[in-house]
Amino acid sequence: MSRGSGSGYDRHITIFSPEGRLYQVEYAFKAIKSVGVTSIGVRGKDSVCVVTQKKIPDKLVDPADVTHMFKITKVIGMCATGKSPDIRNVVQKARHKAAEFRHEFGYEIPVDFLSTRMADEFQVYTQHAYMRPMAAMCMFVGIDEEKGPCLFKNDPAGYCVGYKATSAGVKEQEAINFLEKKVKGENAGNAFDETETIQTAISCLQSVLGEDLKSKELEVGIVTTENKNFRLLSSDVIEEHLTAISERD
Amino acid sequence: MSGIGTGYDLSTTTYSPDGKVFQVDYAGKAVDNGGLALGIKCKDGVVLGVEKLLAFKMLVPGSNRRIAAVDRHAGMAGTGLAPDARAIVTRARQECAQYLSFYGDRIPAKILADRMAHYLHMFTLYWSVRPFGASTLLAVKDHELGYALYLLEPSGEVQRYFGTAVGKGRQAAKNEIEKLVKADAAGSLSCRDAVKHLARIVYSTHDEKDKAFECELSWICDQSGGEFRRVPKELAEEAITLAKAALEDDDMADA
Numbered sequence: 413m414s415r416g417s418g419s420g421y422d423r424h425i426t427i428f429s430p431e432g433r434l435y436q437v438e439y440a441f442k443a444i445k446s447v448g449v450t451s452i453g454v455r456g457k458d459s460v461c462v463v464t465q466k467k468i469p470d471k472l473v474d475p476a477d478v479t480h481m482f483k484i485t486k487v488i489g490m491c492a493t494g495k496s497p498d499i500r501n502v503v504q505k506a507r508h509k510a511a512e513f514r515h516e517f518g519y520e521i522p523v524d525f526l527s528t529r530m531a532d533e534f535q536v537y538t539q540h541a542y543m544r545p546m547a548a549m550c551m552f553v554g555i556d557e558e559k560g561p562c563l564f565k566n567d568p569a570g571y572c573v574g575y576k577a578t579s580a581g582v583k584e585q586e587a588i589n590f591l592e593k594k595v596k597g598e599n600a601g602n603a604f605d606e607t608e609t610i611q612t613a614i615s616c617l618q619s620v621l622g623e624d625l626k627s628k629e630l631e632v633g634i635v636t637t638e639n640k641n642f643r644l645l646s647s648d649v650i651e652e653h654l655t656a657i658s659e660r661d
Numbered sequence: 662m663s664g665i666g667t668g669y670d671l672s673t674t675t676y677s678p679d680g681k682v683f684q685v686d687y688a689g690k691a692v693d694n695g696g697l698a699l700g701i702k703c704k705d706g707v708v709l710g711v712e713k714l715l716a717f718k719m720l721v722p723g724s725n726r727r728i729a730a731v732d733r734h735a736g737m738a739g740t741g742l743a744p745d746a747r748a749i750v751t752r753a754r755q756e757c758a759q760y761l762s763f764y765g766d767r768i769p770a771k772i773l774a775d776r777m778a779h780y781l782h783m784f785t786l787y788w789s790v791r792p793f794g795a796s797t798l799l800a801v802k803d804h805e806l807g808y809a810l811y812l813l814e815p816s817g818e819v820q821r822y823f824g825t826a827v828g829k830g831r832q833a834a835k836n837e838i839e840k841l842v843k844a845d846a847a848g849s850l851s852c853r854d855a856v857k858h859l860a861r862i863v864y865s866t867h868d869e870k871d872k873a874f875e876c877e878l879s880w881i882c883d884q885s886g887g888e889f890r891r892v893p894k895e896l897a898e899e900a901i902t903l904a905k906a907a908l909e910d911d912d913m914a915d916a
Binding site for chain 1: 679824
C-alpha cells in the first residue's frame with residue numbers, strides 16, 4: 413500500500429505531505445481524542461484551576477489508582493489528557509527537567525520555562541522518524557513569582573502557549589467556545605476570584621458533556637497565590653461547588 | 662477507516678488515521694490468545710492463577726511455570742507469548758534488586774508498577790523494537806497499600822485492580838470475579854476462599870477445544886508470611902478437586 417514517497421509514506425513517519433501537512437502529528441491528536449476524556453483549565457486573578465473527568469470503565473479497577481493530575485514540583489501541577497502510558501512518560505520527563513533545573517540553578521523552574529522545554533522535546537518527535545509523537549495534551553499550572561497565575565498547554569506538535577482558559581480532549585472545541593464567552597474583555601483572565609475560577613471550569617465541563625457531574629467523576633486541581641502548592645480538591649469541596657453551580661442555574 | 666490497518670500497522674512509530682498504534686493493539690491480541698491469567702485482591706492478600714495450556718503430552722507436569730516470584734514480597738503471573746513474559750519478569754527482578762541495593766528497602770508496590778509501566782511503554786516508542794506480547798499480573802505487599810494487584814499490559818498501561826483476568830476466556834472470568842468483588846463489598850474475602858474460586862473459574866472457563874492444561878496457583882498473604890509463594894499443595898489440590906467437581910455438576914445439570 414505504501415508506495416514509497418508520494419501519497420502513502422508521509423502517513424507512516426513524520427515527513428511532510430505534498431500539501432505541507434504532518435499527518436502523523438495530526439493522527440496523534442486523534443489518538444488523544446479517542447480516549448474520550450475532556451479537561452478544562454481556567455486562570456483567575458489569583459488562582460488557576462484544572463478540571464478533568466475521572467472515567468473508570470472497568471468496575472474492577474481500583475479508583476484510587478486512576479488519576480490525570482500530577483505534581484511536577486510542589487508548586488507546579490499538570491493535567492494530562494490522552495493515552496495513559498504516554499502520559500506517564502511525559503510526567504516522568506517533566507519531573508526530571510524540573511528537578512534538574514532546581515539542582516543546576518538553585519531555584520524552582522518557572523512554569524512557562526518548563527512548558528517550553530517540554531514542547532521542545534515534543535517537537536523532536538515530530539522531526540525524527542525513530543520515535544512517534546506522544547498522545548498526550550498537557551496543561552501546566554502554577555503561580556509564577558513574576559507573572560502571577562500561569563496556565564500553559566502543550567500538544568503533540570510541540571506547540572506551547574499560555575492561556576487565560578483552555579481545554580483538551582474530545583470536547584475541546586465545544587469547551588473553548590463556552591470559555592470564550594465567559595472569559596472575555598480586556599480584563600479577561602485577570603478578573604475571576606478563586607471560586608469563580610473553579611466554578612467556571614466545572615460548569616464548562618458540565619455544559620459540554622451535557623450532564624450533571626458527581627464529585628467522584630471529577631478531579632479538580634488548583635494553585636492559588638495564598639497557597640502555591642498544587643493540590644486536588646477533596647470530594648466534599650467539589651460537592652459544594654457543584655451545588656453552588658446548580659443553584660445558580 | 663483503514664480496515665485491518667493496512668499499511669499503518671507495520672511499525673510502532675506509526676499512528677493510523679484514527680489515532681491508533683496498531684502494533685500495540687496487535688501485541689494485545691497476542692495476549693488474548695494466551696491461557697487465562699487471573700488475580701484477586703483479598704482482605705489478607707492477593708491470589709494469582711494461570712491456566713497453563715499444555716501443547717505436548719510429554720511435558721513434565723509442573724514445569725515451565727508461568728508464575729514467578731520477583732522478590733520476596735512480590736510475584737508475577739504472565740500470559741501471552743511466554744518468552745516475552747519471562748523477559749518482563751527478569752526486568753522486574755532487576756528493578757527490585759536495584760532498588761534494594763540502592764535504598765536498602767524492599768521496593769514499594771507503586772514504584773515497581775510505575776517502573777515496569779515505563780519499561781513496557783518504552784517498547785512502544787521506537788522503530789527498532791516491538792512491544793511485548795505478554796500481559797502480567799503483579800502482586801505486591803508493601804507498607805503503604807498492604808497488598809496490591811496490578812495489571813501490566815503491552816501498551817504500558819498499568820492499573821491497580823481489585824480483581825482481573827487476561828487471556829482466553831477473560832470476559833467470563835472477569836464477570837465471575839466481579840460477582841465475587843461485589844458480594845465482598847465489606848472486603849472480607851479470604852485468600853483461602855479466593856484460591857478455590859480462582860481454580861473454579863479457571864476450570865469453568867477452560868475451552869473444551871483446547872488441549873490439556875494445568876492450573877498454577879500462587880499467593881502472597883498473611884498465611885504465607887507476606888511472602889510470594891506457591892499455594893500450599895494440599896490447598897491447591899483441594900481447590901482443583903472442588904473445581905473439577907463443580908464442573909461435573911454443571912455438566913450433569915446441563916445433560
